[in-house]
Amino acid sequence: MKNYGLYIHIPFCSKKCDYCDFASFCMGEGDQKAYLNALLKEIDLVKDSFKSKTFDTIFIGGGTPSVVFDGFILTLSKKLFSSFKIAKNYEFTIEVNPNSFNEQKLNEYLLAGINRISVGVQNISDKIINGVGRLQTRANVDNTFKLLNGKIKNVSADIILGLPNENLSSVKNTIQYLLNQNVTHISAYTLQLEEGTPLENKVKKGLTTIPNDEAIVKQYNAVNKLLSAAGFIRYEISNYAKPGFECQHNLKYWNNVEYLGLGLAAHSYLNGTRFWNTAVFGEYIASISKSELPKNKEILTNEQKRTERIMLNLRTNKGIDLKKFSQEFGENLLETRQKQIEKLKDLGMIEIKNGHLKIAENKFSLSNAIIMEIL
Numbered sequence: 001m002k003n004y005g006l007y008i009h010i011p012f013c014s015k016k017c018d019y020c021d022f023a024s025f026c027m028g029e030g031d032q033k034a035y036l037n038a039l040l041k042e043i044d045l046v047k048d049s050f051k052s053k054t055f056d057t058i059f060i061g062g063g064t065p066s067v068v069f070d071g072f073i074l075t076l077s078k079k080l081f082s083s084f085k086i087a088k089n090y091e092f093t094i095e096v097n098p099n100s101f102n103e104q105k106l107n108e109y110l111l112a113g114i115n116r117i118s119v120g121v122q123n124i125s126d127k128i129i130n131g132v133g134r135l136q137t138r139a140n141v142d143n144t145f146k147l148l149n150g151k152i153k154n155v156s157a158d159i160i161l162g163l164p165n166e167n168l169s170s171v172k173n174t175i176q177y178l179l180n181q182n183v184t185h186i187s188a189y190t191l192q193l194e195e196g197t198p199l200e201n202k203v204k205k206g207l208t209t210i211p212n213d214e215a216i217v218k219q220y221n222a223v224n225k226l227l228s229a230a231g232f233i234r235y236e237i238s239n240y241a242k243p244g245f246e247c248q249h250n251l252k253y254w255n256n257v258e259y260l261g262l263g264l265a266a267h268s269y270l271n272g273t274r275f276w277n278t279a280v281f282g283e284y285i286a287s288i289s290k291s292e293l294p295k296n297k298e299i300l301t302n303e304q305k306r307t308e309r310i311m312l313n314l315r316t317n318k319g320i321d322l323k324k325f326s327q328e329f330g331e332n333l334l335e336t337r338q339k340q341i342e343k344l345k346d347l348g349m350i351e352i353k354n355g356h357l358k359i360a361e362n363k364f365s366l367s368n369a370i371i372m373e374i375l
C-alpha cells in the first residue's frame with residue numbers, strides 16, 4: 001500500500017496577477033484567521049477516517065502561502081503532525097512568492113518541519129513580470145535565494161513560458177540564473193490565456209501580444225538543452241529535477257496514488273472517488289462552522305479511470321506500466337491499440353522499454369496528440 005499525500009490550499013494573494021484564474025483572493029488578517037480556524041476544524045472533522053493511513057508528502061500550495069500572517073503556517077503544521085500519521089522520511093513543500101518571503105518566514109517554515117520550498121519566479125526580468133501584474137522585483141528574487149542558500153537543500157522554481165515580451169534570451173537568462181542559485185528542481189509551464197482574465201482582455205483588444213506556438217516550442221527546447229546539460233532530468237512534461245529531487249507529492253498525482261486535499265477548492269482522490277471542496281470563500285467557512293464538509297464528489301467510472309491513467313502516466317518519463325495497466329483494466333494495450341502504437345513507434349514518437357510504454361523524450365512537445373492517439 002502506497003503512502004498518501006496531503007495537500008492544503010491557501011487561497012490568499014497580495015494582488016491578483018493579470019493571467020490568474022486560480023481560487024485566490026486579496027484578504028486581510030481577519031479573513032486569514034477565520035480561514036485558519038476553518039482549516040483546523042476541517043482537520044478535526046476528517047482525521048479519524050485516516051487513522052490507519054500514513055502520509056509521506058505534505059504540500060502547502062496556493063494562492064500564495066507566504067502572504068499569510070506570521071504563525072499561521074506553524075500552527076497549521078503542528079495540527080497536521082498531531083492529527084495524522086506522517087512518515088519519518090516525509091517531503092514537506094510550501095510555495096512562496098519572492099515579494100512576500102523573508103527571514104522570519106523562513107525560520108517559521110524550518111520550525112514547522114518544511115524541507116522543500118517552491119519559489120514562484122516565472123521570469124527574472126522586472127519588465128516581463130511587471131507587465132503581467134506580478135508584484136515582485138528582481139531584488140525580491142535575489143533576496144529569496146540568498147536567504148535559502150544553505151538553509152534548505154530542496155529548492156524548486158516555477159517559470160512560465162509564453163508571457164508577453166518574453167523572448168528566447170530572457171528565458172535562457174532565467175534558467176541560467178536559477179542554475180547559479182543551485183535550485184534542484186524547475187517547473188516550466190506554458191502561459192494559459194484564461195477566459196475573463198485581465199491579460200486575456202488585453203490580448204483581445206490588441207494592447208499586448210503573447211509569443212506564438214513556434215516561439216514557445218523554441219523556448220521549451222532551450223530550457224531542455226540548458227537543464228539537461230546541467231544534469232537535470234525531465235521526469236514529467238513540465239518538470240525537471242536533479243536525480244533524487246523529483247517532487248514526490250506531484251508524482252502521486254501522475255501515478256494514481258491517493259491524496260487528501262484540505263481547504264478551499266482543494267481536491268482529494270480516495271478509493272477511486274474524486275472529492276473537491278467549494279471554491280466560494282464564505283461557503284467554505286460557513287459549511288465548516290456547521291461541522292459539514294463542503295466536499296462534492298464524483299465516483300470515477302472504469303472508462304474515466306482508464307483515460308486518466310493513460311493521460312497522467314504518459315506525462316511522466318516512466319510512462320505506462322503495461323503489466324499494472326492490464327491487471328487493473330483487463331486490457332493489453334499492445335493488443336487493443338496495436339495499430340496506433342505501431343504507427344507512433346515507427347514515427348519515433350513512443351518507446352516500449354522494460355514493460356513500460358512512454359513518449360520519446362524529444363517528443364514531449366507533441367504529447368497531447370500522442371496521448372489522443374493512444375486513448
Ligand code: SF4
Nearest residue numbers: 013016017020024063
Ligand atoms: S500569485 Fe499565483 S495564485 Fe496569486 S494571483 Fe498570482 S498567479 Fe494567481
